[in-house]
Amino acid sequence: MSHTTVHTLPAAVVEGLRAGTLAPYLGSGLLTLCEGVTPPADPPALAGVLTTKVSVPGKIRNRLTAAAQFIENFKHRKTLVKAMGEAYALSAAPSPLHCWLAALPSPLVVDTWYDDTTRQALAGRTDWAEVQGLSQSEHFGTWVGWYDAQGQSCPDPVEATTVLYKPWGGRAPAGNYLISDSDFVEVLTEIDIQTPIPALVQQRRAALGFVFLGCRFNDQLPRAFARQILKRSAGPHYAVLPDEPTRMEARFLDEMGITRLALPLDEVARQWTGALPVAA
Template sequence: MPGDLHEALAAGRLIPYIGPGVLALDPACPLPATPEALVSRLVARAAVPHKIRGNLTAAAQFIENFKHRKTVNTLMRDAFAVDASPNALHGWLAASGFPLIVHAWYDDLVRAALAARGGDWGLVQAVSQAEHYGTWVHYFRPDGVRVDRASWATLVYEPFGALHPACNFLVSDSDFVEVLTEIDIQTPIPREVQALRQDRGVLFLGCRFTTQLERAFARQIMKRSHGPHWAVLPDTKTRNESRFLSEQSITPVVVDLAAFTHALADLTPAPEALVAS
């Protein structure tokens, strides 16, 4: 682990941004750990044209158009409502007490790790305009009760929604068009997230930046954050990923995520450094 990254983690100056690749740390995890794995589960139960069978957002849009939004939600729920346990990285996040964790996938394991650990935390989840027109996010206490707004020591922001507590999912083309229309002026980003990111950098774990959608969300969520930023990635980056990392001043940490997680085991940020600004 680079020395400056180690120092930033120890000082609590980073926001963990967790992508679907974190699930792959457990080879036995039954949850889909890539968009490709997820769309394969959706199209296995709902017929879509062959040319979009590998495209998650397009396939979800087709199902929404021809089978109703409720079918999309049911398929998404069934894909993630599978028994699975938090892995070592989830446990480390729950124990570390970061003021803000960005969880950019649909599973329940960050929430489950925090629930097992206890403490003062809550969720803010994106919601689909198809179901909650005019509302961008919902706030939830650890027990799943929705609240208008709250202040917690740790806030988990789920920009794509998640399985629990209410099966809120942003997954179809129209879901993302609605958000991307406004995200440049930050309307869909909760104000608490905007405040917490100001004096911190971002550490991307289990994320790739191969698609325009992945890059757009990463760019806008880290917008106006202080930096510096890091991303744990394999050595095989695409040209678009390399360009994005350079444009956003994100330093790649070329190491296996499992090895990086092992290096985190003895590193817990100082509690005084993690007090929300």
């Protein structure tokens, strides 16, 4: 299986998103579309924020999950959660693309960053729910938490029109974070057999392809999660990736059969939100 690179925006992508047969899969890069001051928008930036709050050895200062593990080990989990909450207390105003995506009838939206921008964009609707990954250090034996559109915790899965799935957690509504090495080791130990992935997400993906927006695959963690979330999904899959892929990214795109859309994210956003015509 190999990937294809295209330099125009296929109409089939926007049509699939509008029809609810393609699901948005969002990464931290989406924050670059937001105006004004934004919270940390990539792992190095977040590592920088955390390590200004707690002193961390220089050799791991730029390695986000290792730095978070050091803080958890030597300053307690509560210190790490508090630092994450402070890092994302500043909410970015949703961009036009966030708002456009939030208005779609998507059965599933995957959001792999800690900010609450997508949740804000969905706030005008009542027919959505959120499911977040939970840290085993805080919720041992429980892999996910469900929340309704008002942010109230729900004991059972919510059969909403749109389900927002945040596999790494997020600041709102409850400050759940997968962030340290141990958080991810616990999940990755089980993810091959799909245990940490909500059953409702597994059911819905069976009829869906995914469109990656603001994502990079140049690290093992985003590749591992994307690989398992896409497992047994219908396809096709697309990734807006303007920069030339690294060797590992290219291998991942090949493995998953993802079509690379070699266009800047802001240009794609302008086309989809109505400023430019969509290519045929």
